[in-house]
Amino acid sequence: MNLLEVAKRANVSIATASRTINRVPTVDPRLAKRVWKVIKQVGYYPNTYARRLASGRSRMFGLMVSEIINPFFPEIAQTFEDLGAEHNYEILLSPIAEDPRWIEAAAERMIERRVDGVAILTFRHEDSVIEVFRRRSVPVFVVDLDSPGPLLKTARIDYRHGIRQAVQHLAAMGHARIAFISGPPDLKTAAARKFAFQESMKEIGLPVCPTLLVEGDHTLELGMKAMSELAALSDRPSAVVCSNDMTAIGVMREAFELGLNIPTDLSVVGFDDIRLARFMTPPLTTVQMSQTEIATVAFRALLDFVEAQDNESSREAYEIKTNLVLRRSTALGPHRLKGTVPSSRWEQRNANLAEGAQREAS
Numbered sequence: 001m002n003l004l005e006v007a008k009r010a011n012v013s014i015a016t017a018s019r020t021i022n023r024v025p026t027v028d029p030r031l032a033k034r035v036w037k038v039i040k041q042v043g044y045y046p047n048t049y050a051r052r053l054a055s056g057r058s059r060m061f062g063l064m065v066s067e068i069i070n071p072f073f074p075e076i077a078q079t080f081e082d083l084g085a086e087h088n089y090e091i092l093l094s095p096i097a098e099d100p101r102w103i104e105a106a107a108e109r110m111i112e113r114r115v116d117g118v119a120i121l122t123f124r125h126e127d128s129v130i131e132v133f134r135r136r137s138v139p140v141f142v143v144d145l146d147s148p149g150p151l152l153k154t155a156r157i158d159y160r161h162g163i164r165q166a167v168q169h170l171a172a173m174g175h176a177r178i179a180f181i182s183g184p185p186d187l188k189t190a191a192a193r194k195f196a197f198q199e200s201m202k203e204i205g206l207p208v209c210p211t212l213l214v215e216g217d218h219t220l221e222l223g224m225k226a227m228s229e230l231a232a233l234s235d236r237p238s239a240v241v242c243s244n245d246m247t248a249i250g251v252m253r254e255a256f257e258l259g260l261n262i263p264t265d266l267s268v269v270g271f272d273d274i275r276l277a278r279f280m281t282p283p284l285t286t287v288q289m290s291q292t293e294i295a296t297v298a299f300r301a302l303l304d305f306v307e308a309q310d311n312e313s314s315r316e317a318y319e320i321k322t323n324l325v326l327r328r329s330t331a332l333g334p335h336r337l338k339g340t341v342p343s344s345r346w347e348q349r350n351a352n353l354a355e356g357a358q359r360e361a362s
Contacts, residue, residue: 126145248271
C-alpha cells in the first residue's frame, strides 16, 4: 500500500492525499475525511523519514530535563508531549544526570536525529550544551538565560514575587524568626530564590540571621538534615521557607520524627507546587512555579522558531510569574498564638508593614 493507492481509493489526487497526510489546513475537509477513512481502512503508514527529508524538517523537538524521578519534571514532560501530539510533533525526551559528558552525549544524539529545536530545562550545566546546538544552527530554549539572541530564547522566572508573598504572609502571621533552606550553591535558580528571600526579609525590616540560612540540595534527605540542625538551635525559628517542595517535605518528615507539630510548632513553606504538595499532612503551603506554563512557553518558543522564516521572532524572552498557594502548613506565630502584642515600637512597625504588604500582595 502506497500513497498512490490511497489517493485512488479516496478518489482524490496524489497532491491532495499528500497535503492531507501533512495536515495542510487548506485541504477541503470533505476530501481530507475521505483520505483519512481510506488510511484507516487499509492501515497505511506514511514514510515519516521520507516526508521529513522532502520537507527539510524533522517535525521533532528535543526535551532535556534533569532526572525524571524528581517530581518537578514529569508534568513538564507530559505537557510537552501533549503539545507535540497536538501540533504533529514527535518529542525526543532525554533525562540526564549531573555529569556534563552525558549531557553533551544526549545533545549529539538529538543532532543526529535532526531535531528542529531543543528545550533545555535542566536548570544547570546548560552553557556547554547550548554551544553544541548553536554550532549546528539548532534553535534552543533555556530558562533564566542572561543573554538570549538569534537561535536562542529564554523565559525569565520572577522568583521574587512568590517568595515575597511567602515572607509577607509569614510576617503578617506574627513570625519574626524565619529560616531559609537553600538549594545547591552552584544552581543559579536556587541562588535566585535565596537572594529573593533575603531581599524580601529586608524589605519589611526583618533580620536575616546567618544561623537561620541553611544550605540544602533540593532533596528530601538534606531537608531532613536541615530541619535537624534548625531544631537543635537554642532559639529555633517559628517558620521556614524552603527552596523547593522536596526540601519542605523532608522538613515535615523530620519534624514528625522530632515530635514537632506542623503548623502549630513550625510553619513550613515550599517552592514549586509539585502535585505531591497538596497531598501532604497537612497540605503544604508553597510558591507555585507552574510546570505546565514552563513547558507551554518552551514549546511555543520552539514552534515560533520553526515557523519564522528567518529563525528569529519578535520575542526573545518570556516571563513566568510565581505565586503563593496557601494551604495548611502555615499558622499564627508565637506572639499571635499567645495573644501578646509586639514588645517594641520597632516590632509594631514591622507588624504593620507586613500586614500592609500582605494586603497589597493579595
